[in-house]
Amino acid sequence: MKKQLFFVVALLLLSGCGGQSKQAVSATSKVNSSQTSAAKKSSVTNSVEKSSAVTSSASATTTSSSVSSQSSNQNQTYPRIILMNQQLVKALGQVVLPQVDGLDAGSQRLNVRYRGNAANFTIDYSVGSTAKDFNDSSLNQENPYAVYSKQTFENSTQAAQQINYRSADEFSGLPQTNLGYGITGTIDAGAGQRYLSWYEGNWYLTVHAAAVNQEDPTPLAKQTVAFLASNSLPAPQKYGRISFQTAITNRQRDQEIIWQKNNVVYRLQTHTPQTALKMAVSIK
Structure with a gap:
């Protein structure tokens, strides 16, 4: 009788540890997934910012060229x-x-x-x-x-x-x-x-x-x-x-x-x- 009771208690302890382990793995998986998603968002944000910076630089160059051209026309000399x-x-x-x-x-x-x-x-x-x-x-x-x-x-x-x-x-x-x-x-x-x-x-x-x-x-x-x-x-x-x-x-x-x-x-x-x-x- 004592042996049967000990066996039941052992099974209950093992079952509780397995549940905790699964919960831990699940929590760890969620954290890793969250970190990966954040990294992807950060990468996309950086890419957009770089693209915006390049576009802004190109726009500034075009504007500068246009102003330079207008200035050249205004300073054109005539006989x-x-x-x-x-x-x-x-x-x-x-x-x-x-x-x-x-x-x-x-x-x-x-x-x-x-x-x-x-x-x-x-x-x-x-x-x-x-x-x-x-x-x-x-x-x-x-x-x-x-x-x-x-x-x-x-x-x-x-x-x-x-x-x-x-x-x-x-x-x-x-x-x-x-x-x-x-x-x-x-x-x-x-x-x-x-x-x-x-x-x-x-x-x-x-x-x-x-x-x-x-x-x-x-x-x-x-x-x-x-x-x-x-x-x-x-x-x-x-x-x-x-x-x-x-x-x-x-x-x-x-x-x-x-x-x-x-x-x-x-x-x-x-x-x-x-x-x-x-x-x-x-x-x-």
Whole structure:
């Protein structure tokens, strides 16, 4: 009887220990599962934070690039003649003007002053030791390399008289020379002077050379024809004239392009033929 009672007590003790063991294992499993879940959440959170940081950095870089681009556009510089033309339009209204200065050097020191109004004006273009304000009073001390003017007359007949246009009939019988591009010029020589003349549309062109000084008008005439083969002068209504000199005189503006538009005459006088051509074809 005693042995049976001892056996029952032993079974009860073993059963209680097994339950506690299972509960302990279950609790341990729950803790490990909770820790694993927390670790996964932490990993996901870190990943999101890193992704957000990368996106924020990329956004900041893009914004910085955009600001830099805008700043670059705002600081973009323009040729001084464009800035001067803006001032001229404010002063004279919508008048036609050269869009290039015709210079090979010194454009950053281009200075401009004007006199007159929309109907009658004179504009001086000079290169100074420094760039000065538009129409600065001190610019009258500078020698212009180019002068551009507009004159308005009562009628087109008066305007046409200013051009000194010569018809082709006046050169009949004179020696001829090929200037290229299908253009033929005539040579009028005498008293130590040579004049080589030709026509392009309503333009009468002539190059003067002093034969007494062994000057030849042909090279400059051919250069002019070649330039005008790919560049267009303003269209005269009715006449236009170009008068070039082979000899370049210091501080003089004896290269002239003049044309009529109804009762208005435009005139451009420059130091060199090349400058005159570059400025004239840019006028608009």
